[in-house]
Amino acid sequence: MADFRTSSQRERWIFQPHDLTERWAAANQRAAETLAQYGTTRLKVGSLDGSVHSPDHVEGSSDVKPLSYEEEQLTRVFYEQKIQEVCAAFKFPHKIQATAIIYFKRFYLQWSVMEHHPKHIMLTCVYTSCKVEENHVSAEELGKGIQQDHQIILNNEIILLKTLDFDLIVYAPYRSIEGFVDDLEGFCREDNSALQRLKELHQTAISYADKMMLTDAPLLYTPGQLALAALHKSNDTLKVFNFERYLETIFSRQHSDCPVEHFVQSINAIHYLVDQLKIPTVKDMRHVDRKLKHCWDRSSHDEHKKKEKKSKHKSKRTSTDAQLNG
Amino acid sequence: MGDGRAGGANRPAWLQQYELVGKIGEGTYGLVFLARLKPAHPAPGRRGPPIAIKKFKQSKEGDGVSPTAIREIMLLREINHENVVKLVNVHINHADMSLYLAFDYAEHDLYEIIRHHREKLNAPINPYTVKSLLWQLLNGLNYLHSNWIIHRDLKPSNILVMGEGEEHGIIKIADFGLARIYQAPLKALCDNGVVVTIWYRAPELLLGAKHYTSAVDMWAVGCIFAELLTLKPLFQGVEAKNTPNPFQLDQLDKIFKVLGHPTVEKWPTLANLPWWQNDQQHIQGHKYENPGLHNIVHLPQKSPAFDLLSKMLEYDPRKRITAAQALEHEYFRMDPLPGRNALLPSQPGEKIVQYPVRPVDTTTDFEGTTSLQPTQAPSGNAAQGQSVSRSMPRQMPQQPMVGMPRVAAGTNMAAFNAASQAGIAGLNPGNIPMQRGAGGQSHPHQLRRKADQGMMQNPGYPQQKRRF
Known part of the structure; x- marks a missing residue:
C-alpha cells in the first residue's frame, strides 16, 4: 500500500519518545529478573512454533550481570548496522535493509536482547524482509552467505512474525526522498545548475537516511519527515536549493494537519538523533558481547573464568564470534 | 493476533475459542474450514458468529512460512473496507x-449465485441485484486500486456475498494470495508467473505484457458483469498448459470472436506486446468481422449498461475505464439504483431468492485428517476453495470446455457421479446430507463486520431512496 496515511505503521508503530524508553526499560527489567531467577536469560523458543518458554534453571555461580539499559541500546545499534552490512554484501535492493531494520527495532521494543539473541533476530529480520519485499532468498542461501546455521533463521521466523503482529508492510524514507527529488525538478526548473546537482543531492540524502535508520527516528517520525530531514541535511552540505522556500511551497500546496513550525521542529529533532548516533566498534562491543554470552549461557561464563585463569588469551569461541561481529 | 503456546498435546490453545463445523474448501495453498466463535456466555441454542479459517500449508520443505500466506496477511492487515474481506485473526499451529x-464468514459467492440461477432457477439475476453486486465490486476495487493494490485474480468464486444478518447481500472481495502492491516492485510484476484464471485474464496479459496495471482487474470485472447478465462465462477459452507460460491462443480467439480484432490504430502499444509482435500462431490474421458483444449479453447497443460493459472490455488498458470512473457511470444513476443489500427482491413484495448455503464436510478436522471413509458423493469440486484455488480450467482435464466450467455437483446422484468421473476427490461422505442442494464449492473466506461499523461507514451509494 502506498498510502501511509491509512497504514498499520502510522496507526500502530509511530511512538512518542517516552513510549520507547518505557518499553526498553520494561524489557530490560524483565530480562534482569529472569536472570536473577533462573541464572540465564535465554528464553526457550520452540524450534517449530515460535512459542516462548521460561528458561530452565541453571545451576552455578550467580555473579552473571545483566546488560544495562545503555548496553542493550548499544547492542541494538551494533546489529542494526550489521543488517546494513549483510544486505550490502548480498547486494539486496536498498528497501530490504530498511524493512529489516524496522522489523528489528519493532522486535526489540518488546523483547530484551538478553532474551532473544540479536544476531539470530537480525538474520531472521533480513530473511523476512526479503520474503515481504518479493526478493525471496532461501534461508539456506542466506545462512550460507554469512556462514551461519540457517536453522537459526527459521527457528525465529514465527516469533518474529508474532512480535510484529503480522504488520509487515513498512515505509522507509527512501521512496519519499525519491518523490521529493522528482518534485524538486519542478521546483528548480529555472535553475540549470541546481537541476544538475539534484542527483548528487539525492545520493547524499540516501546516505544520510542510512544513518537515520540506525537511530530511533524511524520509530518516532513518518517517512516523509525522515525524507525531508535527509534532504535538508544533504542540501546544507551541497547548497542546491532554498530549503525553507521549498518547504513553504509544499505546505501551501496541500493542507497539512501539522503546521510548518512543527515540521521544522521534527526535522531538527531528527538531526539531533543522528548527531547523537554512536556506532559501536567491535572493540566497544567486546565487553557487552561477553556479558550477553554469559546471560545466555552460564556454562560459557564459568568456562570463560577457568580459561581466564589459565591464560589471558581469548577463548576460541570469542574469537570466532568477534569475526562475525567485526 | 498470533498465539502463544500450544495447549494440549495436539490441540492448539487458540482452537479452544472455535467450534469447528467442517471443511468448506481445499486447494493448492491449503484448506478452508468453517467454524463458529464460541459465545462468551454459552447458553443452549446460542451460537457464535461463523468464521472461515484458511489454513496455509507450510511452504517448501525447510523454507519457513509460506510466502503466499505472508503476502496475503500483510495486505489484509492494511486493508479496511466494507467490500473487502475482513481478516479477524491469525493463528499459528x-x-x-x-x-x-x-475471516468473517460469507455464505455465498458470485460463482454459486450465478450457478443457482443458471441451473436451479433457469432465470436471470434481477437487474437490481446485478447492478448492486457490480457497484459494490467496483467500490471495493476502487478502494484497493487507490491503495495501490492490484488483485490480479478476480473471478466469480473470489467475490463473496454475505448471507443473512447485518451485512446481508454485501459483497466482499476475497483471496489476496496473488495480489500485489504496485508502488515500487523490486521485480517486474510478471516475475511471479502468470496470474488470473484465463477466462478473466486481460488481453494485454494474454499477449505477454510485462508491465501491467490495475486495468487487468477491470477487464475481469467486465467479464464478471457479462456473466452476471447471461449466467455464462463470457470468454471460455481452453487453457494451454504444455509449457510453463504458454501462449493462450484459444482464449484470445474467444475474445476476438466477440469483440473483433484489436488493431494498432486503436491500441498503439499493442505493437510492443511480445506475442503480437512475433505474430504468434498468426494472431494478427483477421478472422472475425462482426463483433457481437451486444448479442451475447442481450443489451441494446445504446443502453448505459452496454456502454459501461464495453468500456470495461476496452482492449487498450490505458483507455479501459477505471473503477473510480465506472462508479460514476450513468448506469448507476438510473433506476433501479444500486443498494447495500444486493440480494433484496427487485420489487416490493417479490419473493426473495433463497440461495444455497455452502456444503460443509463435517468429517475433516483442522489437521485436514478425515475421520470417516469418504464414500461416493463428492461435493463437486468442493475440493477447490478460493485461492484455495477454484482455478477452474486448470483443475479440469484438457478438453474443450463446453458449458460448465466445473463439474456441476447438484443434489442428484448423476451430478455426483459426474464429479467422481471427473476425478475430483470426494469430500462429503454419502451419509452427510448435503445442505439445501448446494453443490460443490467451497469457499473460504469472509466477512461480516459489526453492524454499527458497517452502517457508520457511509459506503457512499448513489442517492439512495430505498432499500436501506
Whole structure:
C-alpha cells in the first residue's frame, strides 16, 4: 500500500519518545529478573512454533550481570548496522535493509536482547524482509552467505512474525526522498545548475537516511519527515536549493494537519538523533558481547573464568564470534 | 493476533475459542474450514458468529512460512473496507508451523449465485441485484486500486456475498494470495508467473505484457458483469498448459470472436506486446468481422449498461475505464439504483431468492485428517476453495470446455457421479446430507463486520431512496 496515511505503521508503530524508553526499560527489567531467577536469560523458543518458554534453571555461580539499559541500546545499534552490512554484501535492493531494520527495532521494543539473541533476530529480520519485499532468498542461501546455521533463521521466523503482529508492510524514507527529488525538478526548473546537482543531492540524502535508520527516528517520525530531514541535511552540505522556500511551497500546496513550525521542529529533532548516533566498534562491543554470552549461557561464563585463569588469551569461541561481529 | 503456546498435546490453545463445523474448501495453498466463535456466555441454542479459517500449508520443505500466506496477511492487515474481506485473526499451529487466517464468514459467492440461477432457477439475476453486486465490486476495487493494490485474480468464486444478518447481500472481495502492491516492485510484476484464471485474464496479459496495471482487474470485472447478465462465462477459452507460460491462443480467439480484432490504430502499444509482435500462431490474421458483444449479453447497443460493459472490455488498458470512473457511470444513476443489500427482491413484495448455503464436510478436522471413509458423493469440486484455488480450467482435464466450467455437483446422484468421473476427490461422505442442494464449492473466506461499523461507514451509494 502506498498510502501511509491509512497504514498499520502510522496507526500502530509511530511512538512518542517516552513510549520507547518505557518499553526498553520494561524489557530490560524483565530480562534482569529472569536472570536473577533462573541464572540465564535465554528464553526457550520452540524450534517449530515460535512459542516462548521460561528458561530452565541453571545451576552455578550467580555473579552473571545483566546488560544495562545503555548496553542493550548499544547492542541494538551494533546489529542494526550489521543488517546494513549483510544486505550490502548480498547486494539486496536498498528497501530490504530498511524493512529489516524496522522489523528489528519493532522486535526489540518488546523483547530484551538478553532474551532473544540479536544476531539470530537480525538474520531472521533480513530473511523476512526479503520474503515481504518479493526478493525471496532461501534461508539456506542466506545462512550460507554469512556462514551461519540457517536453522537459526527459521527457528525465529514465527516469533518474529508474532512480535510484529503480522504488520509487515513498512515505509522507509527512501521512496519519499525519491518523490521529493522528482518534485524538486519542478521546483528548480529555472535553475540549470541546481537541476544538475539534484542527483548528487539525492545520493547524499540516501546516505544520510542510512544513518537515520540506525537511530530511533524511524520509530518516532513518518517517512516523509525522515525524507525531508535527509534532504535538508544533504542540501546544507551541497547548497542546491532554498530549503525553507521549498518547504513553504509544499505546505501551501496541500493542507497539512501539522503546521510548518512543527515540521521544522521534527526535522531538527531528527538531526539531533543522528548527531547523537554512536556506532559501536567491535572493540566497544567486546565487553557487552561477553556479558550477553554469559546471560545466555552460564556454562560459557564459568568456562570463560577457568580459561581466564589459565591464560589471558581469548577463548576460541570469542574469537570466532568477534569475526562475525567485526 | 498470533498465539502463544500450544495447549494440549495436539490441540492448539487458540482452537479452544472455535467450534469447528467442517471443511468448506481445499486447494493448492491449503484448506478452508468453517467454524463458529464460541459465545462468551454459552447458553443452549446460542451460537457464535461463523468464521472461515484458511489454513496455509507450510511452504517448501525447510523454507519457513509460506510466502503466499505472508503476502496475503500483510495486505489484509492494511486493508479496511466494507467490500473487502475482513481478516479477524491469525493463528499459528505449532505442530507443523502452518498459519491459519480467520475471516468473517460469507455464505455465498458470485460463482454459486450465478450457478443457482443458471441451473436451479433457469432465470436471470434481477437487474437490481446485478447492478448492486457490480457497484459494490467496483467500490471495493476502487478502494484497493487507490491503495495501490492490484488483485490480479478476480473471478466469480473470489467475490463473496454475505448471507443473512447485518451485512446481508454485501459483497466482499476475497483471496489476496496473488495480489500485489504496485508502488515500487523490486521485480517486474510478471516475475511471479502468470496470474488470473484465463477466462478473466486481460488481453494485454494474454499477449505477454510485462508491465501491467490495475486495468487487468477491470477487464475481469467486465467479464464478471457479462456473466452476471447471461449466467455464462463470457470468454471460455481452453487453457494451454504444455509449457510453463504458454501462449493462450484459444482464449484470445474467444475474445476476438466477440469483440473483433484489436488493431494498432486503436491500441498503439499493442505493437510492443511480445506475442503480437512475433505474430504468434498468426494472431494478427483477421478472422472475425462482426463483433457481437451486444448479442451475447442481450443489451441494446445504446443502453448505459452496454456502454459501461464495453468500456470495461476496452482492449487498450490505458483507455479501459477505471473503477473510480465506472462508479460514476450513468448506469448507476438510473433506476433501479444500486443498494447495500444486493440480494433484496427487485420489487416490493417479490419473493426473495433463497440461495444455497455452502456444503460443509463435517468429517475433516483442522489437521485436514478425515475421520470417516469418504464414500461416493463428492461435493463437486468442493475440493477447490478460493485461492484455495477454484482455478477452474486448470483443475479440469484438457478438453474443450463446453458449458460448465466445473463439474456441476447438484443434489442428484448423476451430478455426483459426474464429479467422481471427473476425478475430483470426494469430500462429503454419502451419509452427510448435503445442505439445501448446494453443490460443490467451497469457499473460504469472509466477512461480516459489526453492524454499527458497517452502517457508520457511509459506503457512499448513489442517492439512495430505498432499500436501506
